[in-house]
Amino acid sequence: MTFFVRGTYPHNLSSTAMAMSSSFCPRLPVQFGTKPIFHIPTKPSFSLSFKALSVQASYGSSGKEELRVGFLGLGIMGAPMAQNLIKSGCDVTVWNRTKSKCEPLINLGAKYQSSPQEVAASCDVTFAMLADPNSALDVAFGENGAANGMAPGKGYVDVSTVDDTTSKLISARIKDTGASFLEAPVSGSKKPAEDGQLIFLTAGDKSLYETVAPFLDIMGKSRFYLGDVGNGAAMKLVVNMIMGSMMAAFSEGLLLSEKVGLDPNVVVEVVSQGAINAPMYKMKGPSMIKSQYPTAFPLKHQQKDLRLALSLAESVSQSTPIAAAANELYKVAKSHGLSDQDFSAVIEALKAKLQQ
Ligand SMILES: NC(=O)C1=CN([C@@H]2O[C@H](COP(=O)(O)OP(=O)(O)OC[C@H]3O[C@@H](n4cnc5c(N)ncnc54)[C@H](OP(=O)(O)O)[C@@H]3O)[C@@H](O)[C@H]2O)C=CC1
Numbered sequence: 001m002t003f004f005v006r007g008t009y010p011h012n013l014s015s016t017a018m019a020m021s022s023s024f025c026p027r028l029p030v031q032f033g034t035k036p037i038f039h040i041p042t043k044p045s046f047s048l049s050f051k052a053l054s055v056q057a058s059y060g061s062s063g064k065e066e067l068r069v070g071f072l073g074l075g076i077m078g079a080p081m082a083q084n085l086i087k088s089g090c091d092v093t094v095w096n097r098t099k100s101k102c103e104p105l106i107n108l109g110a111k112y113q114s115s116p117q118e119v120a121a122s123c124d125v126t127f128a129m130l131a132d133p134n135s136a137l138d139v140a141f142g143e144n145g146a147a148n149g150m151a152p153g154k155g156y157v158d159v160s161t162v163d164d165t166t167s168k169l170i171s172a173r174i175k176d177t178g179a180s181f182l183e184a185p186v187s188g189s190k191k192p193a194e195d196g197q198l199i200f201l202t203a204g205d206k207s208l209y210e211t212v213a214p215f216l217d218i219m220g221k222s223r224f225y226l227g228d229v230g231n232g233a234a235m236k237l238v239v240n241m242i243m244g245s246m247m248a249a250f251s252e253g254l255l256l257s258e259k260v261g262l263d264p265n266v267v268v269e270v271v272s273q274g275a276i277n278a279p280m281y282k283m284k285g286p287s288m289i290k291s292q293y294p295t296a297f298p299l300k301h302q303q304k305d306l307r308l309a310l311s312l313a314e315s316v317s318q319s320t321p322i323a324a325a326a327n328e329l330y331k332v333a334k335s336h337g338l339s340d341q342d343f344s345a346v347i348e349a350l351k352a353k354l355q356q
């Protein structure tokens, strides 16, 4: 498979060209256990514009044709990801359960189909960014699901955060049709999605990984290929298990500081200058102190990820007491109606009024 990239790019260097340039972006095989991992940083870690970049591939015997890209699920993450593809000049067809969310993308030039099946049937590769395992399964092989529109030569890329069992089920069903499957959950939230700075954690068909790499590079800054289906899902759950516990611990610290008469804003500053600095503390701390939780990563999804990570840990008898305790806090927050707030609203679960 050969890729051709047309259009302009900062410094006249396309993302694909950057990915292939050994001086800019070396391919780094890393040993993890016995499995090879390929990590490809594809952009500098600052935001770039991708005007007029589009991706073509030569495939089959028909010469060069532009790949048609489907996108299913236009929530907080899916909408900006699809938007970046459209703005880069890709041929994009969208579908979302709530049709109104398709309108802004159609206005930008996307095509529309009225079911996942029709999107998959009309596209070469179809991305899915769905809420959870149930919705990912439903969209992949429910009634009018994408699997019904798949066929040999097509590809399905699930970028939702799900567990390995779900991902393997979707993979098997898609591959039954003769199509290829890649799981590619993302690290990075709403802003990185808008800025094309996501980190893709991929596993599955290597040839599909290579086919969609130029699209991943439009939506993200970096991509890891982790081998067999399930490894991408597991990597994502490990990362989000750590993140959920970090946010719960940070919440405890902020509230304790206030109780003992410290200024929590100073706590945020001190943390940000030390070894436990994390961008999310500086980003979310000031609004948490004001009890404001503008949603980037919905709390219900963080609790879902902790639940799935705990189940993964259970499957290998790994003790995870910190994550289990954090999960309980997110459940308390959910039971108080905070599901659709940002996950930083977990701090509310520690406030006395919610614990009565
Ligand atoms: N937000 C974030 O920071 C990040 C989220 N993620 C993960 O990405 C995925 C999407 O997250 P996000 O965009 O934030 O979530 P949203 O809740 O904003 O979007 C969820 C999407 O799933 C669709 N959906 C939900 N249930 C169904 C169903 N039964 N059938 C069909 N479609 C359904 C929604 O459709 P509708 O519009 O009709 O409700 C919507 O398109 C999740 O797995 C999340 O864990 C990963 C990295 C970061």
Ligand SMILES: O=CCCC(=O)O
Pocket (backbone or CB within 6 Å): 161, 186, 187, 188, 189, 240, 297
């Ligand atoms: O799954 C959500 C991850 C959010 C992030 O990585 O900032």
